Amino acid sequence: MSQTAPISSFIEKHYLHFNAAALVDAAKAYKTHIASGKKMMVTLAGAMSTAELGLSFAEMIRQDKVQIISCTGANLEEDIMNLVAHSHYKRIPNYRDLTPEQEWDLLQNHLNRVTDTCIPEEEAFRKLQKHLYKVWKDAEDKGERLFPHEFMFRMLNSGDLKAEYEIDPKNSWMIAAAERNMPMVVPGWEDSTMGNIFASYVFTGELKASTMKSGIEYMAWLADWYIKNSGKDGIGFFQIGGGIAGDFPICVVPMLHQDLEKDNVPFWSYFCQISDSTTSYGSYSGAVPNEKITWGKLSIETPKFIIESDATIVAPLMFAYVLGW
Structure with a gap:
């Protein structure tokens, strides 16, 4: 590795064993997969957007190192929240020491905690709500039905939020995705702040539930996309964390x-999961890759990797390697 790629050179020199070596093997195989002309899905679980994964993931999108994304509703919205409310976020390094009373004080100050980071309700949730309601209502008035991510893309591409950006937009992966109209699925979007807010408008009769396309429609769309884009060799599957962001789309092949x-129809042709889930409790997130063979998701020949570590540490390093940083 060239000295002009200091992160990659460091990784190759020092990451020689155990999970560190698995990281290198998976990153090299990712590069080989893309170089051979095959496409890659990246799935985002947890709160990777609040962890500011956009600092590296946005460049992966711009450099065409990922061709389709599956993410939770939280990751879909939280990248944009960070974009427009970054200065109002509050970090709490000693979050493990908080008492219930201190947690209650955070609630009273409209600060919703994700591990060591508090998302500001007024500056993030309500600001986004105002803009999204307009996009939702305008579409409904025109008789349009869209997927959750398509409404977000429409809001970003309209330019209405530009005056409120608080970070460099090149560090927002959602902006990069919206500019390219990135293929995307957002399973279980209802389990998100904006999903809850949309449901509240349905409850009051201000919006119709049918204005938002459903998870079943996402799966049908994904089936069509996979057929058209998998060719003879299949699509790669890079899973960050566990949960529905990965569980939902991988099922399209079986x-x-x-x-x-x-x-x-080819199997998924590369598989890597960054996971901290225990393998012995029957959880799908903790399943070793070979279990997926029995479900018709991966083949015997599929390159398979599992990196048992913290995704907030591992994913940026892998992206750096794939990008040649």
Whole structure:
């Protein structure tokens, strides 16, 4: 590795064993996968946007190192919240020591805590709500139905938020995705702040539930996308964390094989998960990659990696390696 790529050179020199070596092996295989012309899905679980993954992930999008994204509703919205309210976030390094009374004080100050980082309700949630309601209502008035991410893209591409940016927009992965109209699925979007807010408008009768396309429609869309984009070799699957962001889209391959009875649909052709889930409790997030063979998701030949570590540490390092930093 060239000295002009200091992070990659450091990784190759020092990351020689155990989870560190798995990181290197997975990153090299990711580069090989992309270099061979195959496409990659990246799935974002947890609160990776609040962890500011956009600092590296936005560049992955711009350099075409990822071709489709699956993310939670939280990751979809929290990148934009950080974009418009960054100066109002509050970090609490001693979060492990907080008493219930101190947690209550955070609530009273409209600060919602994610581990060591508090998201400001007024500056983040309500600011986004105001802009999104307009986009939702305008679409409904025109008889349009869109996916959750399409409404976000429409809001970002309108330019209405530009005056409120508080970080360099090149560090927002959602801006990078919106500019490219990145293919995306957001399973379980209802389990997010904006999903709850949309539901409140449905409850009051201000919006119709049908204005928002559903998870079933996401799966049907993904099936069509996979058929059209997998070619003979299949799509790669890079899973950051566990949960629905990964569990939902990986099922499209066995659905195509077993439920739609389609022939010549390739398996996922690369698999890597950054995970801290224990493997022995029956959790899907903790399953070793070979278990996925039994479900018709991966083949015997699929390159498989699991890095048992903290995604906030591992993902930026892997992206740096893939980008040649």
